[in-house]
Amino acid sequence: MNHPNISTIDLNLLRVFDSIFRERNILRAAHQLGMSQPAASHALARLRHALKDDLFVRSARGMQPTPRAEQLAGPVRQALNYFELGLQSGPFDPATSAQRFTIALDNASAVTLTAPIIEAVTKAAPNVVTELRPSGTLDIDRMLDEADLGLFIGRAREPRERFASEELFSDDFVVVHRRAENMPSPPLDLKALATRPHIRLSSAGDNTDFIDLWLKEHHAHREIRHSVPLLGCEAVLRQHDVLVITRRRIAMELCRGTGLVSDELPFVAPRVATNMRWHRRLDAQPAHSWLRQIIRQTTLDYRLIEAATARKAQG
Structure with a gap:
């Protein structure tokens, strides 16, 4: 069986593939990439020809991936993730950065940490965008793998080698x-x-x-x-x-x-511990390191407030 050679594929086509796979819609994928719908359709046609597979089939639920597309989606997303990380490997300046961070929180963390995190990030980095999402129905590990999430905050999950975990605090x-x-x-x-x-x-x-x-x-x-x-x-x-x-x-x-x-x-x-969980590929990424430190400091400040409140209540 002859496999396509990477040298024959325009790597920009992989960005189109990844976006269509996520959006299940060519028009939305084109808007996400800042290109026209005809250009996105043409890129998909080129990739179909190169890979000799339809990749996506129109249905009532949008563009449904073929088995070959499902097979490709993970490796393509991972490759794009590492490329994006390489572009972001320079110094991170919170005062000027407009980076977006996506964080999932379980219900308890959402109630207690949403406001402190937003306050701390806004104060240190006024142009940074944080998207905080409830974790209840999310496939956390898959989304961390595919960089749909940068960080999860909540109860400890099953340890896995590719993820790092750090306890923030514990509650009785x-x-x-x-x-x-x-x-x-x-x-x-x-x-x-x-x-x-x-x-x-x-x-x-x-x-x-x-x-x-x-x-x-x-x-x-x-x-x-x-x-x-x-x-x-x-x-x-x-x-x-x-x-x-x-x-x-x-x-x-x-x-x-x-x-x-x-x-x-x-x-x-x-006592119940609340942890941060992230993919190890982000261990040394400057922006993500900054975010983790902001959250550490936020929870430390919260613990100090708790201690002061307890002392006041005791007399």
Whole structure:
């Protein structure tokens, strides 16, 4: 079988291929590349001829890749990624750069870190663009591989050699509720945890079975009245006399200016780590190194604020 020789292919055609593969639409791909639709169609025709494959077939869902295109997509994207990194290997000046960073965050990180990250990046690099995306339905590792994401922030994921990971901080758990007249002074006691109804956060990704195990050891149990998403739990807590057990940083955000309060658990709760995860090809890339340092400093500042708030609360 005769394979195409790389020397016979215009490498600019690979950018067209990559864009069509991503967009599934020639017009959108052309706009993304700053070229006309006829020019993009002509480039695709040339690549089809060189590779002797249709590559994309029109359908009701757009331009669907052939098996050959699916096979090529990963290596082409990776090659383009490394080429782009080579072009960006010079010094990074945050004061003048207009680079775009795409970051995915899990729900807990989105609630607690979105505002601090935007504030820190805007202050240090006023022209840099950050696209922060919820990670819930994303294939994080594939998107890091293909450079659709530069960074993931959230709970630790399965270690893989091609990815680097760094812990930013860890949280324990507290109880959030509206203050009721007959609520005992903190920390909450066994009776309060067992007799007051609870709600469970359905989108925070945390397993709070540890509270059930502790109650069982004390011959008690709790009633979980509802499961609600993190973004909707504040309104439920303000309107109903219920408890929710959640990470301390989430609790801080829920209680900020809402009239809700957080209390300590009557036992030492487990801790959950929040990590950064990125592809190792970006380890020494100046812009990405700068971004990671900004996020490290942001979370350090956040920890200092937490410590100061705790000292103030203690007297």
